[in-house]
Amino acid sequence: MSIEKIRRSPLTALALATITLALSIVIVSRGLGILPPKDLRELGRTIAVNCFNPWNRTLTSFSLNAVSAIIWDYRGIDTVFETAVLFAGIAGLSTLFKNVKGLTLGIGGGSTLIVRKSVKLVVLLTTIASISIAIHGHLTPGGGFQGGSVLAVITSLIVVAYSIETIHRLGISTKDIMRIRYTALLTIIFIAVIPTLYGLTTGIHAYFLQNMPKDDSPISMPTNFFNTPLGGSIFFLNLAEYIAVAASLSLVVLLFSMRSKELGLED
Amino acid sequence: MDMLIVAFTTTAIALIVNIVIATYGIFTDRSLLKKVISLLIFSDTLSVFAILIGFRIPKVVSSPSPPIHLDIPGTVKDIEEFLTRTVDPIPQAFIITAIVINLAIFSFLAGLLLQYYKHFGSLDVHVLEEEEVVDEVY
DSSP states (O other): OOHHHHHHSHHHHHHHHHHHHHHHHHHHTTTTOSSSOSSOOHHHHHHHHHTTOTTOTTTOOOOSBHHHHIIIIITHHHHHHHHHHHHHHHHHHHHHTTTOOOOOOOOOOOSOHHHHHHHHHHHHHHHHHHHHHHHTTTTSSOOHHHHHHHHHHHHHHHHHHHOTHHHHHTTOOHHHHHHHHHHHHHHHHHHHHHHHHHHHHHTOOOOTTOOSOBTTBOOOOOOEETTEEOTTHHHHHHHHHHHHHHHHHHHHHHHHHSOHHHHTOOO | OHHHHHHHHHHHHHHHHHHHHHHHHHHHOSBHHHHHHHHHHHHHHHHHHHHHHTOOOOSSSSSOBOSBOSSOOOSHHHHHHHHHHBOOHHHHHHHHHHHHHHHHHHHHHHHHHHHHHHHHSSOBTTHHHHHHHHHHHO
16 A cells, blocks of 8 residues: 555544544543633733733733833743744755845836825835834734734735835845844844843842843833833843844745745746 | 633644644654654744733733833833733743744744755655665666
8 A cells, every 4th residue: 555545544534533532531621620710820810910010020020011020021932042043944944045136127017096095005004003013012912023024015015016126226135134133133142131231230149131120130221211111121122022023024024925036046 | 711722722623733743743744844844833933822822811800011111210110010001021032032043043944954965866765765765676
């Protein structure tokens, strides 16, 4: 029996159907515990209590959004590595297309006038919305990644409605976008080491990615911008992540919308 | 309340069916592109599943709310009120990390598929095996 036949055999389908049935029975008979629970789990409760808690200054992050508090404060190192993985993934993609010749000026006229005019309006609104999502990441739902993804939509809108030559005419090349990504990533690392550098120069104990004062370290990032909570470093890290993600996704969109000649796929 | 539990269980089972169908696609489909799409459906379903686990039915208020303070808490009571209605923030935070990593992986996979297509002129997994068989016959 060839591998092909085994793959296509009804046995595979039967085994998978059995898995579905077994898991469904387990869930219906509450074998995984009572779902959905009525109380918060202990860890989730600790974070929900402390995400904005001026009465517990050593554990709070002054962020109204608990998810942003986890992403950039309680599990900040995870997110730094996550951004590094995104960086590595896009770097791998650029290595696959190392023969990229860059955009060439073609004829591409884009869509009709109606589409182009409406895209102009939508691009403006989308930019404002994406900036708002990113800079209010610690106050409302959203954050750097979400804002960056929204901004990257603009690149695909321009490519679809105006043609890829417009990007070329605007003077944006893949190398420029790569430079923006490097800068944003370095900014994230720089913000992460600010407390450490400050501690080194003043002789005070401080941690990497420290946001609010701890028991053995009084160093703190700014908590308020006038009357608005700033969430310490969360605001700045969200901003840097916004630029990094927007640049990364725009690069992906640009690479995949290039012609195979420009990508160096045709000899 | 019972209806909510029935809806929750139905969603969970629907997600499991989705995962299994995606697994079937990864195993059996010949086209690499469709395999990658199956993998994408698989990972996204897992993300939804993890967020579903963070859901809860609060005892006091009728429906749960996102883990975000609607206003700056002025007293400790505001935080206690927040705890009665918020869902678990941890699955959501982990899933946003997972989504970013998925995005990096899948854009890389898409690039690999383009190169594969350039090399073999097809996205079929068995294109290599078939070429070998043809060589043996002639």
